[in-house]
Amino acid sequence: MITKFQVAYRNLLRKKMRTMLTIIGIALSAWVLVSLLGFNRGYEISLNKDIDNMGFQLMVMAKGCPYEAATLMLKGGTGLRYIKRDVVDEVMREPEVEQTTPFLMAAVFDPNKGESGGIAGYFGVEPKSFSAMKRSLKFRQGKWFTDENAYETVMGYEAAELEQREVGDMILMPEKNVQFKVVGILDRTGTQDDGTIFIPLKTAQKIFNQPDEITTIGIKLKSGADSARLEEKLYKLPDVQVVSLTQVKDTIMSLISTAKVMVLSIALIAILIAMVGVINTILASVWERFQEIGILKTIGAMPWDIFQLIWTETLILCTVGGILGVILALVLARVTDILIRSVLPYAPGGGLVVIDWKLVLVTLAAILGIGLLSGVYPAWKAGRIRPLEAIRGEVGR
Amino acid sequence: MKQNGIMIETKDLTKVYTRGNEEITSVNSVSFRIDKGDFVSIIGPSGSGKTTLINLLGCLDNPTSGELYLGSRAIFGKARRLSERELTKVRRETFGYIFQNFYLIPTLTVRENVLLPLTFYRKPDTEHEADKLLQILGMDHRQDHLPGQISGGEMQRVAIARAMVNKPEILLADEPTGNLDTKRSAEIVEVLQGLNKSTGLTVIMVTHNPGLARNANRMFEMRDGRLSLIERPQE
Numbered sequence: 001m002i003t004k005f006q007v008a009y010r011n012l013l014r015k016k017m018r019t020m021l022t023i024i025g026i027a028l029s030a031w032v033l034v035s036l037l038g039f040n041r042g043y044e045i046s047l048n049k050d051i052d053n054m055g056f057q058l059m060v061m062a063k064g065c066p067y068e069a070a071t072l073m074l075k076g077g078t079g080l081r082y083i084k085r086d087v088v089d090e091v092m093r094e095p096e097v098e099q100t101t102p103f104l105m106a107a108v109f110d111p112n113k114g115e116s117g118g119i120a121g122y123f124g125v126e127p128k129s130f131s132a133m134k135r136s137l138k139f140r141q142g143k144w145f146t147d148e149n150a151y152e153t154v155m156g157y158e159a160a161e162l163e164q165r166e167v168g169d170m171i172l173m174p175e176k177n178v179q180f181k182v183v184g185i186l187d188r189t190g191t192q193d194d195g196t197i198f199i200p201l202k203t204a205q206k207i208f209n210q211p212d213e214i215t216t217i218g219i220k221l222k223s224g225a226d227s228a229r230l231e232e233k234l235y236k237l238p239d240v241q242v243v244s245l246t247q248v249k250d251t252i253m254s255l256i257s258t259a260k261v262m263v264l265s266i267a268l269i270a271i272l273i274a275m276v277g278v279i280n281t282i283l284a285s286v287w288e289r290f291q292e293i294g295i296l297k298t299i300g301a302m303p304w305d306i307f308q309l310i311w312t313e314t315l316i317l318c319t320v321g322g323i324l325g326v327i328l329a330l331v332l333a334r335v336t337d338i339l340i341r342s343v344l345p346y347a348p349g350g351g352l353v354v355i356d357w358k359l360v361l362v363t364l365a366a367i368l369g370i371g372l373l374s375g376v377y378p379a380w381k382a383g384r385i386r387p388l389e390a391i392r393g394e395v396g397r
Numbered sequence: 398m399k400q401n402g403i404m405i406e407t408k409d410l411t412k413v414y415t416r417g418n419e420e421i422t423s424v425n426s427v428s429f430r431i432d433k434g435d436f437v438s439i440i441g442p443s444g445s446g447k448t449t450l451i452n453l454l455g456c457l458d459n460p461t462s463g464e465l466y467l468g469s470r471a472i473f474g475k476a477r478r479l480s481e482r483e484l485t486k487v488r489r490e491t492f493g494y495i496f497q498n499f500y501l502i503p504t505l506t507v508r509e510n511v512l513l514p515l516t517f518y519r520k521p522d523t524e525h526e527a528d529k530l531l532q533i534l535g536m537d538h539r540q541d542h543l544p545g546q547i548s549g550g551e552m553q554r555v556a557i558a559r560a561m562v563n564k565p566e567i568l569l570a571d572e573p574t575g576n577l578d579t580k581r582s583a584e585i586v587e588v589l590q591g592l593n594k595s596t597g598l599t600v601i602m603v604t605h606n607p608g609l610a611r612n613a614n615r616m617f618e619m620r621d622g623r624l625s626l627i628e629r630p631q632e
Contacts, residue, residue: 001512001515001516002505002509002512002513002515002516003516004516006509007502007505007513007516010502010504010505011504013504014503014504291498291500292500292502295496295500296513296517297485297488298457298488298492298494299489299494299513299514299517299559299560300488300489300514300517300518300563301517301518302482302485302517303482303485305516305517386481387457387488388452388457388458391452391457391496
């Protein structure tokens with residue numbers, strides 16, 4: 001016995017180049033689709049991870065644009081305003097607050113960074129409160145600073161790799177010409193912490209000449225505490241603003257959603273083009289085999305048999321194209337990540353494109369659905385071919 | 398091998414085509430009958446209507462008027478005509494077709510081409526029919542070849558095997574030797590004669606070659622849409 005699948009498969013092998021080009025078209029649109037859907041998920045997951053890894057839900061900082069401040073906070077930025085260290089005590093007095101940790105962020109120009117120099121960010125932190133809040137941080141080597149006034153540093157994974165430093169090595173802070181001893185290197189976190197250089201808060205205040213000032217206070221709320229109520233109370237403190245990280249996330253996500261709509265539109269256009277390609281290929285193949293299809297009817301095929309035969313060809317094209325597209329997306333996820341990262345104003349750490357088996361199944365189902373839809377018209381046309389017309393060679397009449 | 402019983406019967410079967418404003422009567426009031434196991438040939442010049450007649454007999458075309466019966470079943474009767482779907486069923490249950498162009502699927506092997514009809518419709522006891530036919534037709538040694546790798550005569554043998562695999566009652570052959578040389582043509586007609594004699598298959602063959610047509614039990618001539626029996630002296 002020979003099955004309809006075998007007949008359909010062999011038919012596709014007749015015009016190998018045309019079949020291959022159609023499959024490539026489908027594979028490319030599947031690649032775009034799976035990557036973009038993966039980006040939708042990945043971006044949110046990474047952003048959530050970045051925010052969760054901060055260990056706090058609220059930030060208090062000097063008045064200014066809160067979102068700019070928050071983004072700088074996430075990216076490790078420059079030009080920040082300062083608040084007094086005493087604000088920490090006032091914040092701690094609030095009953096909703098479980099823990100606080102103060103930071104002093106600073107940036108110096110490093111002539112050795114990049115081709116023409118760049119900004120190196122330093123985070124002045126209190127090891128005790130900071131590590132208590134950021135429990136996810138693990139050390140690859142060493143530990144936190146020995147003293148709160150020490151000239152010691154803990155480096156993020158990527159910062160240490162970039163500077164090629166091990167525990168015990170010295171590192172020079174450019175511009176200030178101060179040397180630090182590396183006492184700890186963190187494990188990879190997949191967040192901005194990987195690129196950060198941490199120094200003791202008091203040392204940072206001394207070096208940057210801000211003896212009683214900090215840039216930010218991270219606040220961890222007690223379980224079930226009313227965040228809005230606390231925000232309201234904190235706003236009453238002079239010259240400070242409160243940023244909720246949920247707000248930050250929502251704002252970033254809403255900014256990104258515009259980009260997402262655009263890329264999804266591109267994906268839809270790619271899919272439509274692939275769909276037209278499939279219809280064109282199958283229709284051309286039906287017209288080329290007009291007589292043959294008519295003869296199939298004289299040897300016993302019913303219209304539904306012909307419909308199935310042509311539909312199976314479409315299914316084969318879409319299945320192979322879809323699978324290739326998914327493989328392409330998986331293999332090139334890193335490249336897609338880099339490409340997307342290069343065009344986004346802000347991208348969280350970690351993978352931006354997350355492809356899991358559910359997404360793979362959804363994409364394959366979508367491609368197959370679209371393929372089946374594309375195959376309906378050519379298959380219906382083929383099913384309607386009358387044997388006599390085919391024998392007479394009345395193509396397309 | 399003529400048997401008792403009527404296989405096909407027509408009454409005033411007529412087919413009129415319209416070309417522009419002109420009406421062309423391709424088959425004009427044809428009434429005749431073919432018995433079970435008969436081997437009938439129809440000759441005639443080009444445009445005489447012989448292909449139209451065989452298409453009407455094979456339920457591939459609808460007559461403009463007249464009646465067609467397969468056994469006692471009315472295909473195109475006075476009261477009722479079968480639908481396209483019913484006609485398709487009749488075609489696959491009753492007929493095997495071979496044409497001047499062999500219409501083999503180029504991507505399937507000889508054996509797969511013969512097996513192809515069974516993919517769509519299968520009568521009981523046809524499991525070994527393909528192998529049997531390939532052997533009878535001397536094509537078993539070529540069964541794994543593609544159509545492009547065999548000669549025209551061999552391709553027509555494969556087409557015959559394909560037409561026969563579902564054990565049809567009637568084999569319709571429209572110019573089966575049209576694309577073959579004299580030697581191969583004689584071989585193909587010999588094959589048809591052999592099948593008619595050995596299996597009792599009813600064969601209707603249209604040809605423009607009177608020499609080949611003489612191999613049939615009965616010979617008809619088609620001229621200007623009218624059919625007439627050619628009387629032959631007793632052999």
